[in-house]
Amino acid sequence: MKKIENVEYDKLLENFKEILKRNKLKYTNQREIILKMLYSNNEHFTPEKLYFLIKEKHPGLNVGIATVYRTLNMLEESDIATSISFGTQGKKFELGNKPHHDHMICKKCSEIIEFEDKAIEKRQEQIAKERGFKLTGHLMQLYGICGKCQQTDMEE
Amino acid sequence: MKKIENVEYDKLLENFKEILKRNKLKYTNQREIILKMLYSNNEHFTPEKLYFLIKEKHPGLNVGIATVYRTLNMLEESDIATSISFGTQGKKFELGNKPHHDHMICKKCSEIIEFEDKAIEKRQEQIAKERGFKLTGHLMQLYGICGKCQQTDMEE
DNA sequence: GTCAGTGCAAAAGTTTTGCATACAG
DNA sequence: CTGTATGCAAAACTTTTGCACTGAC
Numbered sequence: 001m002k003k004i005e006n007v008e009y010d011k012l013l014e015n016f017k018e019i020l021k022r023n024k025l026k027y028t029n030q031r032e033i034i035l036k037m038l039y040s041n042n043e044h045f046t047p048e049k050l051y052f053l054i055k056e057k058h059p060g061l062n063v064g065i066a067t068v069y070r071t072l073n074m075l076e077e078s079d080i081a082t083s084i085s086f087g088t089q090g091k092k093f094e095l096g097n098k099p100h101h102d103h104m105i106c107k108k109c110s111e112i113i114e115f116e117d118k119a120i121e122k123r124q125e126q127i128a129k130e131r132g133f134k135l136t137g138h139l140m141q142l143y144g145i146c147g148k149c150q151q152t153d154m155e156e
Numbered sequence: 157m158k159k160i161e162n163v164e165y166d167k168l169l170e171n172f173k174e175i176l177k178r179n180k181l182k183y184t185n186q187r188e189i190i191l192k193m194l195y196s197n198n199e200h201f202t203p204e205k206l207y208f209l210i211k212e213k214h215p216g217l218n219v220g221i222a223t224v225y226r227t228l229n230m231l232e233e234s235d236i237a238t239s240i241s242f243g244t245q246g247k248k249f250e251l252g253n254k255p256h257h258d259h260m261i262c263k264k265c266s267e268i269i270e271f272e273d274k275a276i277e278k279r280q281e282q283i284a285k286e287r288g289f290k291l292t293g294h295l296m297q298l299y300g301i302c303g304k305c306q307q308t309d310m311e312e
Numbered sequence: 313g314t315c316a317g318t319g320c321a322a323a324a325g326t327t328t329t330g331c332a333t334a335c336a337g
Numbered sequence: 338c339t340g341t342a343t344g345c346a347a348a349a350c351t352t353t354t355g356c357a358c359t360g361a362c
Contacts, residue, residue, distance in 0.1 A: 026336050026341060047327080064344040069327060085241035090326065104289055115283055120276050124298055127271055132303035133260055141295045142280055147288035182316060182361050204351080220319040225352060246351060 009039055012080075012095070019078045030063055034071045038081060044092035044112050047072055084112075084141070102139075106146035113146065165195055168236075168251070175234045186219055190227045194237060200248035200268050203228055240268075240295065258295075262302035269302065 016035055020027050033054055038045065045053070051068045054061065072093050075081035083091040084103060092112070101116040120140070128135040172191055176183050189210055194201065201209070207224045210217065228249050231237035239247040240259060248268075257272040276296070284291040 024341080028336070028342060030343075062344070065326095066328075066345080067343060070342085073327095104284065104287065106289075113287060113289070115287065117279060117283060120279050123273060123276050123279075127273060128260065128298055128300060131260065131269060131271065132306075133262075133269070133298070133300045134306055135298055135300040137299045139295070139297045139299070140280075142284055142289070142291055143293045143295070144284060144289045144291040150288075150290055180316080184317060184361070186318075202351095218319070221351095222320080222353075223318060226317085229352095 009036075012039060016080060019080070023078075025074075029061060030067050031071055033058055033061060033063075034068060035075070035080075038075075038093065038095050044084065044094045046090055046092050048090075050093070084139070102141065104142040104144065104146075106144065106149055111146055111148075165192075168195060172236060175236070179234075181230075185217060186223050187227055189214055189217060189219075190224060191231070191236075194231075194249065194251050200240065200250045202246055202248050204246075206249070240297070258297065260298040260300065260302075262300065262305055267302055267304075 013032075013035065016031075017027055019025075020031075034050065037050060037054060037057070041053070047065070047068050050072070051063065051065045054063050054068070072081060072083075076083055076093070079096055081093050082096040083093045085091055100121070101114040102120075104113040104115060105111070106113075124138055125135060169188075169191065172187075173183055175181075176187075190206065193206060193210060193213070197209070203221070203224050206228070207219065207221045210219050210224070228237060228239075232239055232249070235252055237249050238252040239249045241247055256277070257270040258276075260269040260271060261267070262269075280294055281291060
């Protein structure tokens with residue numbers, strides 16, 4: 001029972017291996033697992049969370065937190081993953097292979113909702129151009145209270 | 157020779173004192189200096205930078221880094237200042253009394269250019285509404301290479 | 313005088329690094 | 338085999354906290 005998503009994953013993996021090869025890096029078990037975890041859990045991970053999740057799901061594999069950090073940084077540098085900053089509380093990572101999108105973050109429960117808006121993207125390009133800026137990317141985060149937490153608030 | 161900006165600063169200060177009073181907090185020398193520094197330097201500070209700048213400009217005042225952190229956090233909680241996250245590298249603070257704006261950040265030199273765009277703001281409101289989100293704020297950062305660094309790049 | 317604020321140093325997090333060992337190519 | 342990757346522990350940072358003392362009200 002092959003899911004259609006696997007095709008996507010195969011492509012991602014292929015791309016990953018190619019980048020490794022191009023940079024004379026090695027395709028290790030740890031790197032594979034980290035990539036797979038990022039892919040199969042449609043979530044945003046802190047390095048620490050990812051580390052514990054790997055230990056949980058792959059008890060056989062001996063991973064160190066350092067490897068998780070190293071790999072995530074490597075993935076980000078190769079544009080495979082991207083990160084979102086949370087001030088003092090560190091970063092959360094996600095794969096960057098999805099169609100572009102931005103994030104709406106709940107201040108209460110930290111849940112992240114993804115969205116995408118062409119109109120805003122276009123406007124951003126224009127703004128950058130007007131100011132002699134060569135745009136390479138952007139980060140847009142909307143903060144607020146998600147539907148669920150709005151209800152919880154009322155109960156307080 | 158009173159600058160017109162001083163009127164603005166006076167208002168800011170008044171507001172600050174009022175908030176302090178309302179919360180039974182004290183108006184200390186350290187707090188005043190931190191506010192003034194944030195105001196008079198039209199920059200975005202990391203707590204550390206601010207700390208050293210204060211030591212430099214006010215050698216008489218004995219400040220601790222802890223106080224800088226405490227004050228910045230307090231200012232942020234009272235909505236007098238806001239912060240921008242920079243991943244692992246911490247936060248930068250600025251006063252929040254300016255008209256709302258967003259930031260364009262140069263990946264090379266970390267310079268921050270401010271801008272403002274009503275069209276995007278409106279669109280954001282709409283997006284949040286569509287998803288049952290109660291919007292309380294947002295962060296938009298455009299990344300790229302500023303004009304200056306584009307030139308430097310060519311010389312490399 | 314009282315109680316919040318401060319500096320200092322210690323502590324708590326988070327992320328990175330050094331090094332000997334393991335393992336991919 | 339060679340040299341990169343890894344785990345571990347130590348180090349490096351950044352931010353927060355505990356405490357005795359200072360200073361605002």
